[in-house]
Every structure is written in C-alpha cells, then in structure tokens.
Amino acid sequence: MIAEIITIGDEILIGQIVDTNSAYIAQELNKIGVSVHQITSVEDEREHILTTLKEASKRADIILITGGLGPTKDDITKTTLCEYFGDTLVRDPQVLAHIESIFAKYISTPISEINRDQSLVPTKALALHNEYGTAPGLWIKEGEKVFIAMPGVPFEMKSLIQHEVLPRLIKEFKRPFIYHKTIRTYGLGESAIAARIESWEDDLPSHIKLAYLPSYGTVRLRLSGKGLNEEALKISIESEFEKIYPLLSDIIADVNGENEDITITIRQLLERKEMYLAVAESCTGGELATKFTKNPGASNSFKGGVLTYATQSKEDVLNVPKSIINDNSVVSGAVVEEMAKNAKRLFKSDYAIATTGNAGPEKGDSDAEIGTVFIGIATPEKVFSEEFKFGRSRDQVVNKTVNKALELLLKELLS
Amino acid sequence: MIAEIITIGDEILIGQIVDTNSAYIAQELNKIGVSVHQITSVEDEREHILTTLKEASKRADIILITGGLGPTKDDITKTTLCEYFGDTLVRDPQVLAHIESIFAKYISTPISEINRDQSLVPTKALALHNEYGTAPGLWIKEGEKVFIAMPGVPFEMKSLIQHEVLPRLIKEFKRPFIYHKTIRTYGLGESAIAARIESWEDDLPSHIKLAYLPSYGTVRLRLSGKGLNEEALKISIESEFEKIYPLLSDIIADVNGENEDITITIRQLLERKEMYLAVAESCTGGELATKFTKNPGASNSFKGGVLTYATQSKEDVLNVPKSIINDNSVVSGAVVEEMAKNAKRLFKSDYAIATTGNAGPEKGDSDAEIGTVFIGIATPEKVFSEEFKFGRSRDQVVNKTVNKALELLLKELLS
Structure with missing residues (x-):
C-alpha cells in the first residue's frame, strides 16, 4: 500500500x-x-497542482494533500480538485453548522460570506470533520484510489489524521505490516560503525533494510522491514537485532521501538526512581529545557530550568560565586559544576544538567575557543563535568552539546 | 531561472x-x-532517484540534491548520479587530503578505506569543498543545466550553500530580481483580513502576488514580485504596500523586508534603548527563551530566563509567595505578574515576559480550563497581565502564547 504526500x-x-x-x-x-x-x-x-496530482495517482494508492484549503484567494486546492475530478462544489449543511459554532464560541469578528463558503465541498467528496478549524478535510474515492485533502495548519491536520483519516484508511485498505527497530549509538562515526558491522550488513535478508541516521554526535541505526506475516517479520528483525547488538554493545545508549526520543527514555527512568531533573543552561540557549517539555507529561520528572545567558546572571540567578568565574573563566568545569549543583539545590531536584560554552559565531564573555563546551551533571551522590570541542558551527555546537548532555545523564541513570 | 530541490x-x-x-x-x-x-x-x-532526476531536469534549470552522500551502504546518491550521467568515479586528491586532515584533527577513530573512498567523485563533477565534513559537494554542469549534490547534514549543507553554491550560481546564471515585503498582523483572522482588503487585492497587478501566512494568532501578509528591473519592481511593491497599510494599520505589529523573525525586531528595539529582557516561563516550556537565543547576538539584549515548570519551583526559584499562589491559583494574573516582576529583579533586566497556563492535554496543578493562559509583562515603569483562551490543542496553546507574548512586548517597546 503506497502513499504520496503533496503539500x-x-x-x-x-x-x-x-x-x-x-x-x-x-x-x-x-x-x-x-x-x-x-x-x-x-x-x-493550478496547472502545477493538476500535473502533480496526475503523476502521484500513477504511483500511489493513497494521495494525501495538505494546504491551500483556507478561505482566501490564494487557497485554490478545493477548486483545483474539482477541476481534476470534473466536479462542482455544493454546500454541506453539517460543515456550515460547525463553522457557525466555531465563530460563535471562539472568534470575536462576525462571520462573513467567505467563512460560510468554507462549507462548500466537491459533490464527490466526503467532508471530514475538522475539530479545530473551519476548513473541512476532504476524502475523495476514485476507483481503488483515495485522495485526502487537509488544511496545512499543523494542529488541525493532526486532529484530522487521528480522528478521521487513519480510522478510515484502516477500515478500507488491506495493509502489510511494517516493523522498525532503532538503536541509538554514541561516540563512533557513521563510517566506523559501518566498518564494524560490514559482514553482518552484507548478510541482511532482502526484506530488511538498515539505515544510518547521524545527528550531532549520535548515530541511530534503523532496521526496518515489511511483510504480510506480522509475527514472522517481528521475529526476523529481532533476530537481526540480536546479532548486531554484541557488535555495538559498547556504544549503544538506547534501544527503542517506536519511541525515538531519548528524553522519553530519560523521563521513564526518572519516573521509575520517583526522582526529578532540573537544567541550568548557557550556550544551549533553552534547547535542553524545551526538549524535555515538548511532549506532555514532563512535570512528573522535570522541575524546570534556568537559562543564564549573561555571565552576570550566572551569579545573580544561579549564585555561582564571582571568584569561581574570575579564577576559572565562565567557560570552565568549575563554573558548570557550580551551575549544576546550584540548579539542583534551587529546584530541589535529584539530578541536574548544566552547560556552558562558546557556540559562536563570535567569542562571548570568555577567551575559550569557539566550540569549547563544558557539561556538568549533578546526581544524588556527586557532581562532575567534562570538556568537549564541538567544532565551529553554531548549530553543531548547540545540538552536539544537547545530545552529549542527554547521553551523560542517561549513562548516570543506567549506572 | 527555475530550481528544484530533491532530498x-x-x-x-x-x-x-x-x-x-x-x-x-x-x-x-x-x-x-x-x-x-x-x-x-x-x-x-536507485530507480526512483533516476526517474526523479529526469523529471526535475525537464522542469528546472538548477537541480539541487541533498542527502545520500555519506560513507555507508545506504548512501547511493553518488553512484546513482554516475549512472544518470553515464560517468565513472575517480579519486580527487584535494578531497582526500581534506578528509585526512579532518580525521587527524577531530576524529579519534583511525581513517578507513570507507572514509578515503568519500574522495571518489564523478569525472564530470567539480568537487565542492565541504568545510565541516568528509563528503564533498558535487557540481555537474550538463548543457545549460546544473546538478548540485550536497550532504544532508544541515550545517555541512549550509556551509556549502554559502561558500560554494551561491557564489557559483551568481556567476553562471542570469537571474531576475525577486522582491518580498511582509506585514505581520495580530488580532484578526485570515478571512476577516481578506474581507477588509478585498477590492485592493482584486486590483493587484499580475506580477505581484499576495500570500496569507496564518500562524497561531498572527497572520503575515506577503507581497512578492519578480522582474528584470529591480528599481521598478521595488517601486511597484512599495506602492501597493502604501495602499494596503492604511487598511490594516490598527492590526499591523511589524513590517519587515527580509527579516521575518519578530524576535529580531524586538532585539533591535531593546539594543537601541540599551535595555535588557528576561523571561519567566511555565506553560511555554522554554520556547520563549529558545526563540530569543536561536539567532546569534542575543546576549546584547537578552539576560536569560527561568522555566518554572513545577508549581513548587515558582516559589523556590522565582520567589512567588505561596499565599499568592494559594489565593489565586497558579494559573492567574496575580501569579504571572509576580513571575514577571521577580524575573526582572532576579536577572536585573529592564523588561520581562512571564507565562502561566494549562497547555493540556491534561489539567496540571490548577483547575483552570485547558487553553487558559495568563501573560505578564514587566516594563521599567509597570507590570500588567492579560488572560487568554487559546483552544484545546497543546501545540496551539504553546505557540499562541509565545506569539501573543511577543506581540504584547513589541507593543510596549513601540509605545
């Protein structure tokens, strides 16, 4: 079962x-x-959309379209779909009622003809209920193929996918099983890993694929396969995993099925211990904290964080003694350990991560070379720090610091 | 001059x-x-890449390809390009020297044959220097068209674009001028704006396009045009801007040319006043702080922030009195004003933004309905707060809060 996405x-x-x-x-x-x-x-x-629809329908069974369903003149997806299917628009009274109720409840401006016209849908289409917005999704079946149009606003699209699109696809299409297993490694580059596992990789059965996903100091290896027999597929991938694991055991940080996000693993470990984390950031600019709160439920293991971007704020907010900053520079192990220790105390947490460094492009309040980073970890028993050189690109320095900090914390939680 | 991107x-x-x-x-x-x-x-x-290259080359003059240039077996872009052009690979000694120097300087594992083979390039290709990585970019000219392949690692690709690709494109291709002007509005929906400017929009000359870019409580309107005469193009777009401005002046927050990021505008205003900002976040989970530090140079106007995700941390770190939390709930104007005031004091800043609310999907430490948010702003003269209802989706609540907070601060800075 093949899908294509058109945005x-x-x-x-x-x-x-x-x-x-x-x-x-x-x-x-x-x-x-x-x-x-x-x-x-x-x-x-118009023309470009029509060609793209035609080409996609030659290759795929399911064509998902996002964007261009808004109420304004630059939104032409609906009329173009009508043209593609030789169809016309009719008013859908249920959609109209929904639009009117959204305006009554949430929008202060009066409803206009433009808004009401969002309830016009092609006669061949089933209107899909858009819980969070005024533009309905569209489901158009033609022969064995289905065309699905959704608004481009992410939370409207997500709700349509969950409540309307997936249940219908599951009901209407017979699908093979897909199974993924992802291994997160630290400390070795892509090619060094490839060299280690070369002969295993050469022997992989053809229905299983291996992908290398390098990202700022970590490489994820993804085994994936597709098959009609769910059990057999799972067994064959798990058995390949059993073979690869011993080859990489010294560099594996995390093994996940669906769950790709290392912060979820960390949160689960903390929750099991009934312990809490806090962060004290400098060069990572809030990225660490944001990463922990991205998924709901963080408050069960995460107290919060401090971003002391200015050197002065490390003294004012995190109570790092001026003498330690002066004696060691603001980019130093001594400072980052103070940051971690004080964040732990301030937030009454059990663990804390702290970062300080020069992310570039210009040197800040220290003489440390661009790319120099110190990461500090406070645990219930101890505080320690490590120094890293993360290259010259700002993106790289920030992201490698975040990944390395998570790796260090994960190791502590697993030890 | 038309380009296509293939990832x-x-x-x-x-x-x-x-x-x-x-x-x-x-x-x-x-x-x-x-x-x-x-x-x-x-x-x-292989097959799919070959077809895509062929189709793209029918439509575009410049074909940019990213990804698949790594050293491992799943990286097949280089060999597939060879097949497409009927070409073979030869070793480029300059690239080899660069790879060896990267290994000597930054990588602890020894260099392998797989790494050395990254210096193999198609004979028809010019190897582009990849400052931050071992995979060279490729520039292959065929007739009037050019194919450019780059690694998928973002900071390697960005450096190649800046230092190798753009300078070569500027030298080799004659290009029309493109001019954009973007207006950021707050407080009115897409369709209400469309209704207001309908007759102006109907009269727009055909070489100028208008796009509505709605995003979590703000709508950006982008005027864009293309032409061979730079001066005439600019004048015609600016004259349309002069016409639309009075129609929207009550809801315009910001007018930008290239600069689309509202935090840059805020930073410029703060720098001009020689003043500083701090943030105190709860439901926005660090997003506000991250937004300010995303672009380099933030430390000239941004002191840092506190993320008090746990209610207790609002007391422990931000010194919000327990009585104020108990008397008003943690999601309240009184609490958010304390947060803003105390962040300003703690960071010794001139302005502060604070957020508290229920982003969902579950209720937290307060009875406030999901979507209820309070934003507090502290300025050199005063502290105030406003209450908002931002719907039921977590994404929406977080992003609308961030945008609204930036709007409120911008208004204060401009007043």
Missing part, C-alpha cells in the same frame, strides 16, 4: 515555513503499514 | 526527521532571484 503552498517553496506536516503524516502512516513513496511540495498554482 | 533519504519518508534543509535552500535561492518550483523527497532507491 501545496508558496510559503514552503520560498522557505518561509518548514514543512513539518509531512514528517508527522509519514510517521502515522508507517505505524499502520502504509509506506510513503514520495513527498512533493508545489506552489499554489 | 534523498528514507528517514524523511518514514517521518523520522523533518526536512529543514529545503526551506533553508529555498530561502537562500530566493534572495538571489532563483525561484524553487518544486521540492521532492524520495527514498534511497
């Missing part, structure tokens, strides 16, 4: 927004055994 | 990573007058 909107093609919708849709489809074969982003342009 | 890699199609590279490339090409017509993401699969 419609100039804003992606001029780079004004990053297309996060496609990754979400692809993830969700994968879970139910639908593979995404291609993602195509095109402009709000 | 190669299963990880995008299974949703394991979000494609941020394409937005970056598109933005940079736009600045030099090259339009991106389509972005296509395909798997690490």
Whole structure:
C-alpha cells in the first residue's frame, strides 16, 4: 500500500515555513503499514497542482494533500480538485453548522460570506470533520484510489489524521505490516560503525533494510522491514537485532521501538526512581529545557530550568560565586559544576544538567575557543563535568552539546 | 531561472526527521532571484532517484540534491548520479587530503578505506569543498543545466550553500530580481483580513502576488514580485504596500523586508534603548527563551530566563509567595505578574515576559480550563497581565502564547 504526500503552498517553496506536516503524516502512516513513496511540495498554482496530482495517482494508492484549503484567494486546492475530478462544489449543511459554532464560541469578528463558503465541498467528496478549524478535510474515492485533502495548519491536520483519516484508511485498505527497530549509538562515526558491522550488513535478508541516521554526535541505526506475516517479520528483525547488538554493545545508549526520543527514555527512568531533573543552561540557549517539555507529561520528572545567558546572571540567578568565574573563566568545569549543583539545590531536584560554552559565531564573555563546551551533571551522590570541542558551527555546537548532555545523564541513570 | 530541490533519504519518508534543509535552500535561492518550483523527497532507491532526476531536469534549470552522500551502504546518491550521467568515479586528491586532515584533527577513530573512498567523485563533477565534513559537494554542469549534490547534514549543507553554491550560481546564471515585503498582523483572522482588503487585492497587478501566512494568532501578509528591473519592481511593491497599510494599520505589529523573525525586531528595539529582557516561563516550556537565543547576538539584549515548570519551583526559584499562589491559583494574573516582576529583579533586566497556563492535554496543578493562559509583562515603569483562551490543542496553546507574548512586548517597546 503506497502513499504520496503533496503539500501545496508558496510559503514552503520560498522557505518561509518548514514543512513539518509531512514528517508527522509519514510517521502515522508507517505505524499502520502504509509506506510513503514520495513527498512533493508545489506552489499554489493550478496547472502545477493538476500535473502533480496526475503523476502521484500513477504511483500511489493513497494521495494525501495538505494546504491551500483556507478561505482566501490564494487557497485554490478545493477548486483545483474539482477541476481534476470534473466536479462542482455544493454546500454541506453539517460543515456550515460547525463553522457557525466555531465563530460563535471562539472568534470575536462576525462571520462573513467567505467563512460560510468554507462549507462548500466537491459533490464527490466526503467532508471530514475538522475539530479545530473551519476548513473541512476532504476524502475523495476514485476507483481503488483515495485522495485526502487537509488544511496545512499543523494542529488541525493532526486532529484530522487521528480522528478521521487513519480510522478510515484502516477500515478500507488491506495493509502489510511494517516493523522498525532503532538503536541509538554514541561516540563512533557513521563510517566506523559501518566498518564494524560490514559482514553482518552484507548478510541482511532482502526484506530488511538498515539505515544510518547521524545527528550531532549520535548515530541511530534503523532496521526496518515489511511483510504480510506480522509475527514472522517481528521475529526476523529481532533476530537481526540480536546479532548486531554484541557488535555495538559498547556504544549503544538506547534501544527503542517506536519511541525515538531519548528524553522519553530519560523521563521513564526518572519516573521509575520517583526522582526529578532540573537544567541550568548557557550556550544551549533553552534547547535542553524545551526538549524535555515538548511532549506532555514532563512535570512528573522535570522541575524546570534556568537559562543564564549573561555571565552576570550566572551569579545573580544561579549564585555561582564571582571568584569561581574570575579564577576559572565562565567557560570552565568549575563554573558548570557550580551551575549544576546550584540548579539542583534551587529546584530541589535529584539530578541536574548544566552547560556552558562558546557556540559562536563570535567569542562571548570568555577567551575559550569557539566550540569549547563544558557539561556538568549533578546526581544524588556527586557532581562532575567534562570538556568537549564541538567544532565551529553554531548549530553543531548547540545540538552536539544537547545530545552529549542527554547521553551523560542517561549513562548516570543506567549506572 | 527555475530550481528544484530533491532530498534523498528514507528517514524523511518514514517521518523520522523533518526536512529543514529545503526551506533553508529555498530561502537562500530566493534572495538571489532563483525561484524553487518544486521540492521532492524520495527514498534511497536507485530507480526512483533516476526517474526523479529526469523529471526535475525537464522542469528546472538548477537541480539541487541533498542527502545520500555519506560513507555507508545506504548512501547511493553518488553512484546513482554516475549512472544518470553515464560517468565513472575517480579519486580527487584535494578531497582526500581534506578528509585526512579532518580525521587527524577531530576524529579519534583511525581513517578507513570507507572514509578515503568519500574522495571518489564523478569525472564530470567539480568537487565542492565541504568545510565541516568528509563528503564533498558535487557540481555537474550538463548543457545549460546544473546538478548540485550536497550532504544532508544541515550545517555541512549550509556551509556549502554559502561558500560554494551561491557564489557559483551568481556567476553562471542570469537571474531576475525577486522582491518580498511582509506585514505581520495580530488580532484578526485570515478571512476577516481578506474581507477588509478585498477590492485592493482584486486590483493587484499580475506580477505581484499576495500570500496569507496564518500562524497561531498572527497572520503575515506577503507581497512578492519578480522582474528584470529591480528599481521598478521595488517601486511597484512599495506602492501597493502604501495602499494596503492604511487598511490594516490598527492590526499591523511589524513590517519587515527580509527579516521575518519578530524576535529580531524586538532585539533591535531593546539594543537601541540599551535595555535588557528576561523571561519567566511555565506553560511555554522554554520556547520563549529558545526563540530569543536561536539567532546569534542575543546576549546584547537578552539576560536569560527561568522555566518554572513545577508549581513548587515558582516559589523556590522565582520567589512567588505561596499565599499568592494559594489565593489565586497558579494559573492567574496575580501569579504571572509576580513571575514577571521577580524575573526582572532576579536577572536585573529592564523588561520581562512571564507565562502561566494549562497547555493540556491534561489539567496540571490548577483547575483552570485547558487553553487558559495568563501573560505578564514587566516594563521599567509597570507590570500588567492579560488572560487568554487559546483552544484545546497543546501545540496551539504553546505557540499562541509565545506569539501573543511577543506581540504584547513589541507593543510596549513601540509605545
């Protein structure tokens, strides 16, 4: 069962927004055994959309479209779909009632004709209920294929995928099983790992694929397979995993099935211990804290954090003694250990992570070379720090610091 | 001059990573007058890559490819390009020297044959220097068209774009001028804005396009045009801007040319006043702080922030009196004003933003309905707060809170 995703909107093609919708849709489809074969982003342009729809329908069984369903003149997805299917628009009274209720409840401006016209849908389409917005999703079945149009606003799209699209796809399409297993490694580069596992990789059965996913100091290895027999597929992938594990055991930090996010693993370990984490950041600029709160439920293991971007704030807010800063420089092991220790005390947590460093592009309040980073970890028993050189690119320094800090904390939690 | 971007890699199609590279490339090409017509993401699969290259080359003059240049077996971009051009690989001694120097300087594992083989490039290709990595970029000219392959690692790709790709494109291609003007509005929905400016929009000359970019409580309107005469293009877009401004003046928060990021505007205003900002976050989970430090140079106007995710931390770290929390609930105007006031004091800043609310999906330490948010602003003269209802989706609540907080601060800075 093959799907393609088409995103419609100039804003992606001029780079004004990053297309996060496609990754979400692809993830969700994968879970139910639908593979995404291609993602195509095109402009709000009639001709181009028509060609893209035609080409996609040659390759895929399920075509998912996002964007261009808004109420304004640059939103042409609905009329273009009508043209593609030789269809016309009719008012859907249920959709109209929903639009009117959203305006009554949440919107202070009066409802207009433009808003009411969002209830116009192609006669061949089933309107899908958009809980959070005024533009309905569209489900158009043609022969064995289905075309699904959704608004581009991420939370509206996500709700449509969960409550309307996935249940319908599961009901209407017979799908193979897809199974992934991901191993997160630290400390070795992609090619060094490849050299280690070369002969194992050469012997992989053809229905199982291996992908290397390097990212700022960590490499994830993803084994994935597809098959009609769920049990057999799972067994064959798990047996390959049993073979690869001993080859990499010294560098494996985390093994996940679906759960790719290392902060989830950390949160689970903390919750099991009934312990809490706090963070004290400098060069990571809030990224560590944001990473922990991204998924709901963080408050069961995460107290919060301090971002002391200015050197002075390390004294004022984190109570790092001025003498320690002066004697060691603000980018130092002594300072980062004070930060971790004091964050732990301040937040009454059990663990704390602290970062200080020069992320560049210019040197800040210290003479440390760009890329120099100290990470401090406070545990219930001890405080320690390590120094790293993370290269010259700002992105790289920030992201490698975040990943390394999470690795160090995970090791402590597992030890 | 039309470009297309092709990203190669299963990880995008299974949703394991979000494609941020394409937005970056598109933005940079736009600045030099090259339009991106389509972005296509395909798997690490020979046949599919060959077809995509062929189709893209029919539509575009410049084909940019990212991904699949790594050293491992799943990286097939280079060999597939060879097959596409009927070419073979030869060793590039300069690239080899660069790889060896990177290993000598930064990598602790010994260099292997797999690493050395990254210096193999197609004979028809010019190898582009990859400052931060071992995989060279490739520049292959065929007739009037050029194919450019780059690694998928974002900071390697960005450096290649800046130092190798853009300078070569500017030299080799004659390009039209592209001009954008973006207006950021607050407080009115997309369709209400459309109704207000309908007759103006109907009269827009055909070489100018208007796009509505709604995002969590703010709508950006982007005027864009393309032309061979830079001066005439600029004048025509600025004259349309002069017409639209009075229609929207009550809801315009910010007018930018290239600079789309409201935090940059805020930072510029603070720097001009020689004043500093701090933040105290709860429901926004660190997003506000991260937003301010995303771009370098934040330390000239931003002291830092506190994320008090746990209620107890609001007392422990931000010194919000227990009585105020108990008398008003942790999600209240009284608490958020204390948070703002105390963050300002703690960080010795001039302004502070604070947030508290229930982002969902479950109720936390307060009885406030999901979506209820209080934003507090402390200025050199006063402290105030406002209450908002931001709906039921977690994404929406967090992002609307961040945008609204920035709007409130911007208004204060401009008043």
